[in-house]
Amino acid sequence: MKSAEFDPFAIALSAIENASTIPVSQTDLPALLKTGEGEPSHLRALFGDVDFNTLRRMANILNIDGETLARAYRAARRRTAAANLELDEFAAEFDLWRS
Secondary structure, eight states: OOOOOOOHHHHHHHHHHHHOSSOOOGGGHHHHHHHSOSOHHHHHHHHHHSOHHHHHHHHHHTTOOHHHHHHHHHHHHHHHOOOOHHHHHHHHTTTGGGO
16 A cells, blocks of 8 residues: 655645635645735635644745745734744744834
8 A cells, every 4th residue: 555645735725725615726825835915714724724844844845935934924923813833933033023
Protein backbone atom coordinates (compact mmCIF):
# COMPACT_ATOMS: atom_id res chain seq x y z
CA MET A 1 0.00 0.00 0.00
CA LYS A 2 1.48 3.32 -1.09
CA SER A 3 1.30 6.11 1.48
CA ALA A 4 0.00 9.48 0.41
CA GLU A 5 2.47 12.33 0.38
CA PHE A 6 1.90 15.26 2.70
CA ASP A 7 0.33 18.00 0.60
CA PRO A 8 0.10 21.27 2.54
CA PHE A 9 -1.95 22.87 -0.25
CA ALA A 10 -4.59 20.12 -0.11
CA ILE A 11 -4.79 20.53 3.66
CA ALA A 12 -5.25 24.30 3.37
CA LEU A 13 -7.85 23.98 0.62
CA SER A 14 -9.77 21.41 2.64
CA ALA A 15 -9.82 23.67 5.70
CA ILE A 16 -11.05 26.61 3.64
CA GLU A 17 -13.67 24.54 1.82
CA ASN A 18 -14.97 23.21 5.16
CA ALA A 19 -15.36 26.75 6.50
CA SER A 20 -16.65 28.63 3.47
CA THR A 21 -19.29 28.27 0.79
CA ILE A 22 -17.29 30.58 -1.49
CA PRO A 23 -15.13 28.65 -3.97
CA VAL A 24 -11.36 28.61 -3.55
CA SER A 25 -8.56 27.14 -5.64
CA GLN A 26 -4.88 26.44 -5.14
CA THR A 27 -4.07 29.47 -7.27
CA ASP A 28 -5.69 31.67 -4.57
CA LEU A 29 -3.37 30.48 -1.81
CA PRO A 30 -0.19 32.42 -2.69
CA ALA A 31 -1.94 35.79 -2.52
CA LEU A 32 -3.66 34.91 0.76
CA LEU A 33 -0.34 33.86 2.30
CA LYS A 34 1.56 36.89 0.94
CA THR A 35 -0.92 39.64 1.71
CA GLY A 36 -3.49 38.51 4.26
CA GLU A 37 -6.11 40.01 1.97
CA GLY A 38 -8.97 38.28 0.20
CA GLU A 39 -12.23 36.57 1.08
CA PRO A 40 -12.61 36.88 4.88
CA SER A 41 -13.87 33.32 5.37
CA HIS A 42 -10.87 32.00 3.43
CA LEU A 43 -8.44 34.02 5.54
CA ARG A 44 -10.03 32.97 8.84
CA ALA A 45 -9.84 29.30 7.87
CA LEU A 46 -6.34 29.52 6.42
CA PHE A 47 -4.74 31.38 9.30
CA GLY A 48 -7.03 30.10 12.07
CA ASP A 49 -7.57 26.44 11.22
CA VAL A 50 -4.44 25.37 9.34
CA ASP A 51 -1.52 24.20 11.46
CA PHE A 52 1.42 26.60 11.71
CA ASN A 53 3.87 24.04 10.31
CA THR A 54 1.63 23.49 7.29
CA LEU A 55 1.50 27.24 6.67
CA ARG A 56 5.29 27.50 6.95
CA ARG A 57 5.73 24.60 4.55
CA MET A 58 3.46 26.23 1.97
CA ALA A 59 5.25 29.54 2.42
CA ASN A 60 8.62 27.86 1.91
CA ILE A 61 7.43 26.13 -1.26
CA LEU A 62 6.15 29.47 -2.56
CA ASN A 63 9.32 31.32 -1.54
CA ILE A 64 7.41 33.50 0.93
CA ASP A 65 9.76 34.62 3.70
CA GLY A 66 8.80 34.52 7.36
CA GLU A 67 8.34 38.24 7.75
CA THR A 68 5.95 38.38 4.78
CA LEU A 69 3.93 35.49 6.22
CA ALA A 70 3.83 37.18 9.62
CA ARG A 71 2.66 40.46 8.06
CA ALA A 72 -0.04 38.63 6.09
CA TYR A 73 -1.25 36.95 9.28
CA ARG A 74 -1.31 40.29 11.06
CA ALA A 75 -3.41 41.80 8.27
CA ALA A 76 -5.78 38.81 8.27
CA ARG A 77 -6.12 38.92 12.03
CA ARG A 78 -6.90 42.64 11.99
CA ARG A 79 -9.43 42.36 9.15
CA THR A 80 -11.09 39.01 9.87
CA ALA A 81 -10.29 38.07 13.48
CA ALA A 82 -8.25 35.07 12.33
CA ALA A 83 -6.48 33.76 15.42
CA ASN A 84 -3.58 31.35 15.79
CA LEU A 85 -1.44 31.33 18.93
CA GLU A 86 1.59 29.88 17.13
CA LEU A 87 1.35 32.61 14.48
CA ASP A 88 1.03 35.25 17.19
CA GLU A 89 4.31 34.02 18.67
CA PHE A 90 5.92 33.77 15.24
CA ALA A 91 4.86 37.31 14.30
CA ALA A 92 6.23 38.60 17.60
CA GLU A 93 9.68 37.43 16.46
CA PHE A 94 9.48 40.12 13.78
CA ASP A 95 8.26 42.72 16.26
CA LEU A 96 5.20 43.33 14.10
CA TRP A 97 2.73 43.94 16.92
CA ARG A 98 4.37 47.22 17.98
CA SER A 99 3.49 49.09 14.81
